[in-house]
Amino acid sequence: MTRRIYLDHAATCYPKSPVILDAMHDFSMHHEAAVGRGAYRASQHAGQIIARLRRELAAWIGAAGDQEISLHPGGTAALNAGLLGILKSGDHVVTTAAEHNSVLRPLQHLVANNVITWTVVPVDAQGQVSADAVLAAVTPQTRMVAVVHAANVNGAVQPVDAIGRRLVDRFDPASKPLLFCDAAQTFGHLPLSVTQAHIDVLAAPGHKGGSGPLGTGFLYVRREAQDRIRPTVFGGTGTRSESLEMPHDYPASFEAGNLNVPAYAGWLAGLRSRRDHASPQETLATSQGRLAELASELYSGLDQVPGVRVIGRPHVPVLPVASLAIDGLAAGDAAMILDSEFGIEVRSGLHCAALIHAAIDSPADGTVRISCGETTMREELESLFAALAELSR
Numbered sequence: 001m002t003r004r005i006y007l008d009h010a011a012t013c014y015p016k017s018p019v020i021l022d023a024m025h026d027f028s029m030h031h032e033a034a035v036g037r038g039a040y041r042a043s044q045h046a047g048q049i050i051a052r053l054r055r056e057l058a059a060w061i062g063a064a065g066d067q068e069i070s071l072h073p074g075g076t077a078a079l080n081a082g083l084l085g086i087l088k089s090g091d092h093v094v095t096t097a098a099e100h101n102s103v104l105r106p107l108q109h110l111v112a113n114n115v116i117t118w119t120v121v122p123v124d125a126q127g128q129v130s131a132d133a134v135l136a137a138v139t140p141q142t143r144m145v146a147v148v149h150a151a152n153v154n155g156a157v158q159p160v161d162a163i164g165r166r167l168v169d170r171f172d173p174a175s176k177p178l179l180f181c182d183a184a185q186t187f188g189h190l191p192l193s194v195t196q197a198h199i200d201v202l203a204a205p206g207h208k209g210g211s212g213p214l215g216t217g218f219l220y221v222r223r224e225a226q227d228r229i230r231p232t233v234f235g236g237t238g239t240r241s242e243s244l245e246m247p248h249d250y251p252a253s254f255e256a257g258n259l260n261v262p263a264y265a266g267w268l269a270g271l272r273s274r275r276d277h278a279s280p281q282e283t284l285a286t287s288q289g290r291l292a293e294l295a296s297e298l299y300s301g302l303d304q305v306p307g308v309r310v311i312g313r314p315h316v317p318v319l320p321v322a323s324l325a326i327d328g329l330a331a332g333d334a335a336m337i338l339d340s341e342f343g344i345e346v347r348s349g350l351h352c353a354a355l356i357h358a359a360i361d362s363p364a365d366g367t368v369r370i371s372c373g374e375t376t377m378r379e380e381l382e383s384l385f386a387a388l389a390e391l392s393r
């Protein structure tokens with residue numbers, strides 16, 4: 001098979017480390033058992049994998065404890081669990097135009113059903129929201145401020161820390177709106193401590209920067225906020241089977257049904273191997289440096305290609321994610337030709353983000369999005385720049 005030039009890491013990272021695949025294979029071949037449903041050793045072993053994964057995830061995001069983490073089949077599932085589990089009739093939500101549809105659509109669903117009201121804070125031409133504007137939109141009815149850590153369309157990193165600090169300064173703990181963060185594009189890529197940034201709820205997939213397979217994700221809910229969240233999926237938890245009520249204790253209350261343990265075994269192995277003997281924070285600092293290097297190579301390379309217009313260039317490119325338009329070519333056609341003629345895989349269109357495009361002035365059919373991972377090589381970017389130069393001739 002010819003080598004793929006894969007530049008769609010914002011969708012999911014590829015290739016997955018063999019360590020992930022080996023762990024999934026090992027679990028399914030030799031230890032397959034449901035978690036919390038049996039007293040036999042294989043089931044206990046599966047339970048240990050889940051317990052270790054919770055601890056590992058808590059360490060990567062600077063959470064106080066592993067009982068603040070529930071596991072979900074992807075970022076969208078985790079985000080929905082957090083949003084729909086918290087918001088109640090009469091709540092007001094402040095969010096941003098940089099959000100992904102996995103935040104915008106659940107919120108819109110609640111707005112359309114007259115459950116909540118919302119304020120969507122605009123972003124600037126770089127896809128950036130200002131902390132001042134977010135804080136100005138907060139009212140006494142605001143129960144949640146939902147901000148994406150980095151926009152998936154152009155990689156713009158949002159001032160989540162500043163928003164968290166200012167919410168804590170302005171409100172007493174009983175009335176403070178919950179700070180809700182979608183870290184889909186940054187988990188495993190950039191350092192972010194939920195404790196330091198005063199984030200109450202955070203959701204992320206495991207399969208992008210998080211060294212996990214597709215269909216993995218987690219939700220973090222700060223212990224003090226756990227009495228404000230109710231489950232959205234109901235069923236067996238392996239405990240208190242005599243009761244028709246879901247257990248009240250998080251995370252068990254958010255994990256009805258059998259967990260995808262093979263995938264979580266792979267995810268745990270991926271996270272562990274990635275940091276080797278270093279701490280998650282040291283690993284994330286290294287990752288941040290590598291991604292900043294790639295971001296600068298990507299943006300300066302794109303600037304050299306005539307006929308290519310960078311859309312929504314971030315103030316400071318931190319992530320190697322760029323959106324572009326190519327003179328005379330529709331985004332979808334450009335992506336198709338890049339694949340069929342040059343073997344370069346990128347995404348085109350609106351990237352499941354409905355509201356950011358007007359601000360960054362995307363063409364009506366959206367953009368071609370290039371997104372690199374830590375393993376992206378300089379030669380791959382050179383091939384991209386050469387292919388774009390041919391396309392725009």
Ligand SMILES: Cc1ncc(COP(=O)(O)O)c(C=O)c1O
Nearest residue numbers: 074075076100102152184185205
């Ligand atoms: C910013 C953002 N949020 C949420 C998601 C949804 O994650 P998942 O694909 O794991 O459901 C994505 C995926 O592209 C994303 O980029």
